[in-house]
Structure formats: structure tokens, C-alpha cells
Amino acid sequence: MGSNGMIVEMQGIVKDFPGVRALDEVDLDLRKGEIHAIVGENGAGKSTLVKILAGVLPMEHGTIQIDGTATRIVNPRLAQHLGINIVFQESQLSPYLTVRQNIFLRHEPLRMGFVVDVVEERRRARELLQSLSIDLDPNDLVANLSVGKQQLIAFARALSFNPRVLILDEPTSSLTHQEIELMFNTLRRLKAEGVGIIYISHRMEEVFQISDRITVLRDGKRIDTRDVAGTSLDNVIRMMVGRDITDMYPKEPTQPGEEALRLEGVTRTGVCRDVNLVVREGEVVGLFGLVGAGRTETMRMAFGLDSMEAGSVYLYGERVDDPSPSKSVRLGIGFSPEDRKQDGLCLALSLKENVVRASLDTLFPHGFVSGKRESEVAQKYVRELRIATPSTDRPVVYLSGGTQQKVVLAQWLCAGSSVLILDEPTRGIDVGTKVEIYRIINELAKNGAAILLISSELPEVLGISDRIYVMCRGQITGEFHREEATSEDIAACAFGTREATNATKLWQ
């Protein structure tokens, strides 16, 4: 134990990712028997910070003291040895091992050093699950369990190490109210036993309910650390956002023209039902909803990536028979996918090759690709979209997330797309570049493009849309014009009204 009662003291932590400083001189400390929440917007650096503490990521600069002793946590094994255990945001379980095998992975009860004492393991697993009131058969395969149950198993696994420092990164995102309550009871018990807990969540209610102190991160910097008792929700959110909404969303009024894209009665069992929506020329239309509401799936069908059971797609008033991606691209629809690295770009190819990727047929009708012409075309978009790159030959894998997003946009502009479906175009992008993306979207709309923006960030949807549709459980539950849209109403529609009052608290 350090002289000041701190188990963990992290000082001046710096972490760089290609093209972006993820953490800039961040400090964080943790007392024995406290719950310390870390909050911040997407991309603020929360997960990166705790991954460094857990020995998963190396840092550029900074010091970490454990019990007052400077320690270099070079790998996860050392972190575990020091009593630091983490539940990651994404499931790290092995799907084809059982619940029990996952819980005790890396600290199995052993005989002769390598043979698992299955009887003992089974006993301990039962005991642990029972003590946490998790109703699961320890012999079930993890692959057969829901995401929520998997989250509980990851939690149980971390506890099975008897940690002194427990790190939870968005541990409740897929849990039911009841399960969250059970988890919180366990956290309070651990706290009373003197365990230090770091708790990352974007659910402000939970943070205020469970934690003792809150550290706010923004754009990789620590803004402040406050006692929960001495601060308010408004305060914390202001620190998280840290800027006036008007600066952030440079919206210009537009004059919508002809109807560009129309979906009529789009239906697919288990995905969406009877979705109708319209996007006009020169209009930015937001499609808001919770994760899993079916927004991406619906627009994938409209683009022809997946097939629909019923419904039709109209483009400039004409019905698109049997939509397919190649047809959509030819007719002028562009689709910027949620996972731009996986689905939107060829990471190993150069910037110019990515830019012309969707328009090779039109640029080079004879089938011979000219590098010179490619460069010229790419140069044009580098200028227009202010893409930060040393050269058009740079492989996009080396560009930052925001720059990569611009390349995706350039790709569709180059293909002459006049209808753009943008799925979470600013996810994981730093704030400065976000604003630039918004400006590009404005500019495109002004020049007559029809833009459909799928987003899970309410301020973003409110900030840049002319019109907003809200989806909930596969159905459109609301439509709002810019002037009449309020975060309360939209959240109510997104949650399907019942939980609306609670939900609105999440967004001021």
C-alpha cells in the first residue's frame, strides 16, 4: 500500500496510435475500496487507458505505481500476478470452450502442473456462479449463450482471480436491469472488502449510482477528476462534450429538391417490418436508433447487400428491380459501411487505388488502368476533401480513422454517387476531423446529394440532419423535422416510449 492509500497511480500516460495521440499526459489513481468511474465520449481514450494498466497495450511515456512502487506492466500475465484483472468491452471468451473452462482459463486447478482437476474446477465454478446468482450450467458451451450471459461469464472470470484491482469496461451494455442490480451488489461487496474498482460506462445513471469518483476524459486528455458527491450530471456532461453544440455542428439550411431515394414497406422477418422512408435531393436525413434496432440491416437491403422479403426501393421515382450492390452503384447509390476498415476500404492498397475502386469501369473503359490518371483523380479529392496524406500512394492502413473515412467518401464521390448512405461515419474519429466530415456532408447536400445518415449519437443526428427518422425493434417509430426535434422525443421513440423518461436522462 502506498503512503497515501493508493493502490494504483498512473501518471503522465502517453499513447500514440498511427496518426492520432490516443492519450496525452493522462493521470489516474485508484484507492483501496473505491469505485472510480471513467467517462468520456467514444474515442476519448477510456479503453486505451485501462488496457495499458492491464498490460495489454504498451505506452509511450508515463509511470505506473502499484502500492507506491513504480512498476512496468509489460504483459497481461504480470498484471494478473499483481492482482489486476480486467473485463474487456468486447467478449474475449473462447466460444467453443464451456462456461467453466472459460472462467478458469489461465488459472485452472491443476495436477502435475498441466492436467486439469476437472472435479475441483466444476465444484469451484458452481460455487462461484452460485455466489454471483448467475443461473448457468458451467458445462454449457459459450457459443450457445447470449451476449449478456457472456458478459456475466467474463465478469465471473475476473472475480475468480480474487483481484485487488478490478477493471470493468462497459460491463453492462447487454445486461438486463436485474442482472445489472446483481452485478452492482457484487461490486459493493468487493468494495467493502477493499478491492479497487475502475468502472467505464457511457450510462451516466449507472456511473452516478455506483461510483465514488469520476474521471472525465476528452480527446485523449484528462479533463478532471471529481468526487461524485461534489458534482452533477450536467457538470460531467459539459466536461465530456466540452464545446458548444453550434460549433460542433455547422449546419446550413438547405432547400430539399426532388425525391431521390424511397423505401416502401421493406420487411424481413426478425430484422425490420414495413419500413417506409424518403430522402430528397439536397437533404440530410438522420436515421437514429439504439444498437440492434435494425437500421444498418434495413439500409443494407436497400443497397442490395441482403435480400428483403417484401417491399421495394425507388430511385428518383423509378422502382429498382431486385436491388444488388453493382446495380445500386451504377444507379448512383454509395454506401459507407459502419466498419470502414473491414468493409469500406482495401487497407493495403494505396489512397489513389481506393479512391477509384468503385469507378474503374467508367475511368478506364478499356480495362487498362493508368496510374497517372489515378493520381490525378485522387489528387482532386485530396484537395476537395482536405485529406491529410503525404501522397496519394500512401497505403490507407497508415492513415488515421478520420482520414480513412474521407477516403471512403471520396470513393463514392468519384463513382458519381448522388445518394449516399453513411453508416456511423464519425465513429472512432477525433473531434476535429468529425467537424470536417460534417462540413463535407453539408457541402455535398448543398450540391444536390441526398444523404442518409445512420448514427447512434443523438447530438450528431440532431446537429446535422434536416429530417430524422427513429427506428426501434425493426420499425420506424418516429419522424421529425429539424425544427421540431427534441432529444426527449427522439429518445422516447428509440426506446419504444416505455423507458423514455429514464432514457432521456442519458442525454442531458
Place this chain on the structure above:
Amino acid sequence: MRPNSGNRALHSLGTVPSITWVLLLLLIVFSIIAPHFGTVDNAFNLIRQGAALTLVSVGMMVVIANAGIDLAVGSLIGLSGVVTAFAIRQGLDWPLAILVGIVICGAAGLISGLIVAKGGIFPFVVTFGMLFMAQSLALGLSRSGSIHIGNEDFSLVNAGYFLHLPIPFWITLTLIVVVLFLMKRTIFGRYVLSIGSDATSASWMGIRVDLYRVLVYVLSGVLAGTAGVILASRVNTGNALIGQGTEFLAIAAVVIGGTPFTGGQGSLGGAVMGALVITVLQNGLTMLGLSSEKVSAIVGVALMVGVILAQSAHRGGSRGNR
């Protein structure tokens, strides 16, 4: 309660794989239509013939479950036979010579594994290189490509009996049980599967990913080496090219046995059954009097169908899970 939960734990590796029914069907059909197929002599012949492929397939299953691949096993079969033959001709006792042959193959696996794990090179490339290195070593050592052994005791490794059953049966059974134990009851099996499903996650959990990646190739090498010894004893010769192509038969056996290429899961029983299906097909078709190129063609088509069925079964299964 207990036996039941034990069964469930065996889920991913131990339940009866669907390929078993194909094997039974083939056995019945060939017994009816092929003269002499259903005799004790031929049953023993099948066992001796199939032991090598079975052993290699078991190793391959472990490698694939670890999200790797081992293309070197075919030439390691040849290398092990040649080294064993060479050692016997140099005057070494045959049991020791066998050991040398197997250890050399384990060492080759070690080298492959180290390059894969430490160098971060694709296993396909590494083991493809090892295929040629092992082959050229075997060819060089044997000069003409083969070394006659001519040792009566050594030939008993293949031809001998224990408890009225051929010795290759016992060797294979023992090694299957050992690998089953490793996969089901030791941390080795768990870490292999965990790394196979997501190596990054596994390292975040504190698993020594490199160590287990290497061990997987060592195991595969040792099993291929053992297979090579059995084959060398069968022809009483160390032949550098005797195992050519076995790697692809083994991969096919693993896949039709229900192990997907994606890693993280594997069916040991399925791999064994897959190897037996291939062996029975080859043997039965030959017994029908078909020429060897016809046998190859039919086996090729059958494997293609089998792999397609196995893959589509898998896709259907994983879709159900989502």
C-alpha cells in the same frame, strides 16, 4: 448428474461425428459388393494401411483447431522413414533408430512452429517451405530416394500382432488416446482452442500464445514421424517420397470430420473417422478391381462432395447461433 455433465463437456471434441455414419455405410456397401472386402485379412490390412493417415490427421486436427495448417507432414513421413532406415543401416538398434526418426520430425515441427510463432509468418508459407526442406533432406540422405532396411524385427512394427490385433492398431489407438487426453483434460487443449478462436484475446488473457503455437507443430511433426515409421516398416524401406500428398488427404479428413478451418474448435473423433473413410474408399475401390487412376478420381470427387457438405453444415450451424 455427473456422467451427464461430463458428456456435455465432451461436446466439442468427443460426440459421435456425423461422418461416422458414412464410414459405416461404406463398410456395409463394400462388404456386399466387393469380394474379400469383409474378411479378417482385409480388416487387418485396412488398419495397417490407414494407421499413417489417421495419425497425421489427428495432428492436423490439432493444428487446424489452433487456426494453423501443416503442409510438411507428407514429407516428414518420408523423412522419418529414411532417417530410421539410415540409422539402422549405420548399426543403431532399431528401437533407437525409430526414436531418432521421430525426434527429427518433432524438431522439424519445432522449427516450423518457431517461425510461425516468433516470426509471425503465415503457417501455410512456413510449412510449405518445410515440406521441401524435409523432402530434400530425405532425398539427400537416401541418395537414390530410398534405403532398404532388411531388418526382420523392424518389419514387425507393421506386421506383428499384440492381443491378436496388428501392432499399428495399438500404436494408433494409444496416440489417439494421448491426444484426446491432452485436448480434453490438460491446459494444452484449452489453450490451443482459445488461441485458435482468437489469438489476440488469448494473449490478453495471459496465455503464452507463442509457446502453444510451437507445441502444436511439434505434436504434428511427432505424429507424422510415427506414421513414417509404420510405413517404412510396411515396405521395410526408407522411402523419401512415400508420404507425398498425405498432407492434403489429412486436411480433407479433418474437414469432412467436422472441424472448420476457422480455428477454435475441432473434432478428434471426426478426424479419425475422416481418415478411415478415405482409407476404406481407397481400399474398397481397389478391391472392386478399379485401376488406380479411377480410384484416385472417385476419391477426389468424394472428398470434394464431403468437404462441401461439411462446410455447408457448418455454415448452417453458425448461422443458427447468431
